[in-house]
Amino acid sequence: MATKTPTLDLAALLTDDQTRIVVCCGAGGVGKTTTAAALGVWAAEHGRRVVVLTIDPARRLAQSLGLSELDNTPRPVKGIDESAGGSLDAMMLDMKRTFDEVVELHATPDKAAQILANPFYQAVSSSFAGTQEYMAMEKLGQLRAEADRTGRWDLVVVDTPPSRSALDFLDAPKRLGSFLDGRFIRLLAAPAKAGGRAGFKVFSVGVSMVSGTLAKVLGGDLLRDVQTFVAALDTMFGGFRERADVTYALLKDPQTAFVVVAAPERDALREASFFAGRLDEEGMPLAGLVVNRIQRVAAPSLSASRAWAAAEQLAEGDAPTTSAATTEGLLRLHAALAQAAARQEGLVSRFTAGHTGIPLVEVPAAAEDIHDLTGLRAIAAALTSGR
Structure with missing residues (x-):
């Protein structure tokens, strides 16, 4: 006898005061941003004080949330029904601004000025692989800390970056932290720290050869930029990994819930399967799976x-x-x-057959793009219907 797939009860999850963080994750292009926004709207209109952290929403969706311009500060969303006592703030992650804030917070003013002006830092903070995922984690930690400190919010909803792989959200922060905290980059910094001839006396002949080779490959100016950057950032090295560890612990907390979002397509469901397995390995709380854009037919009896x-x-x-x-x-x-x-029903059935314990909810395909609060409420109704 086939095991019935449990239903994902998002209404119960969002109205439970013990739920403090909801992370919407999954592969790119499956509707994570819309799902996060819809959950935020529903929770706010049912009494929660919500802040939604979005990542690169579509322009019209951003406008519906009052975010017509990139802004790294949570701002109130107009048009929300606050009769139940809830509220909704929303923000879009500004990756570079968040990195700048980390530098300004954890370095002296002089050191911060050196770092922010450094060409290598400007490249790393804008385009280094994994920076967006790492800064999403940083901003999540900041929002939760502010919520605990001020009571401004009691629920943080996070839309994870549109990565090629859903697992990048968990892996990239560690990669960036390891890069900035690694022995190799400290080796590059040694001449700048020691200064002049004294610095090169510290190096063995082998290390000097490596440094010379790097100078030829990277160029002397770039190598000096890296060395200067690392020397200025030296007091912050441990902080990157420590904060990643703190946020990881936060993600494992029972007050956090991961909602994996997928489309009814083979690749998206495969990513969802990998991510569900990874969450289980890491001991992170998986609430269930949302399958977006399910095709419905008006006359299902007509084959x-x-x-x-x-x-x-x-x-x-x-x-x-x-x-x-x-x-x-x-x-x-x-x-x-x-x-x-x-075809979609077959793909979803194969997923559920391999993941019998994961609760699931299906969201029908919308007739048009979601671009206003009315559309978000319709998506939220499907998400919380329990069907």
């Missing part, structure tokens, strides 16, 4: 094969009329949609 057959019969008629042509077109459209729905 695709029967619709195709009826359309072919009309097409072969002796005297096709306008009405018959219209009916034929509708039957063909229904057949295509029914085929898509059956």
Whole structure:
């Protein structure tokens, strides 16, 4: 006898005061941002004080949240029904500004000025692989700390970066921390720290050869920028890894809930499977899976094969009329949609067969892009319907 897949009850999750952080994660392009925004709207209109951290939302969705321009500061969302006592703030992650804030907070003013002006820092803070994921973690930690300190929010909803792989969100912060905290980059810094001839006396002949080779490969100016950057940042090295560890501990807390978002496509569901397994390995609390953009058909009892057959019969008629042509077109459209729905149902069924304990909720495909609070409320209704 097949095991019934449990239903993901997001309404209960969002109204539970013990839920303090909801992380929407998954591969890129599966609707994480819309899901995070919809959950934030629903929770706020049901009494929670919510802040949503979004990552690069579509322009019209950003406008619906009052975020028409990039802003690293949480701001109130207008149009929210606050009769239940809730509120909603939203912000878009400014990756470089968040990195600058970390430097300004953890370095002296003189050191901070040196770091912020350094060309290598400017490159790392803007485009180094993993920086966006790391800074999303930094900002999550900051928001939770402010919530604990001021009571401004009792729920933080996080939209993770649109990574190629869902696992990048968990892996990239460690990669960046290891890079900035690693022995190799400290080796590059040694000449700048020691200064002049004294610095090179510290090096063995082998290390001097490595440094000379790097200077040829990277260029002397870039190597000096790296050395200067690391020397200025030396007092902050441990902090990167320590804060990543603190945020990891926060993500493992029972007050955190991961919602894995996927589309009914093979690659997206494979990513969801990998991510669910990783969360289990890391001991992080998985609430369940949201499958977005599920195709629904108006007449589910009419199979695709029967619709195709009826359309072919009309097409072969002796005297096709306008009405018959219209009916034929509708039957063909229904057949295509029914085929898509059956394919999606098969993919989701295979996922649930391999993950029988993971709660799941399906969200029907929207007729148009979600670009206002009305659309977000419709998505939220599907997310919290328990069906």
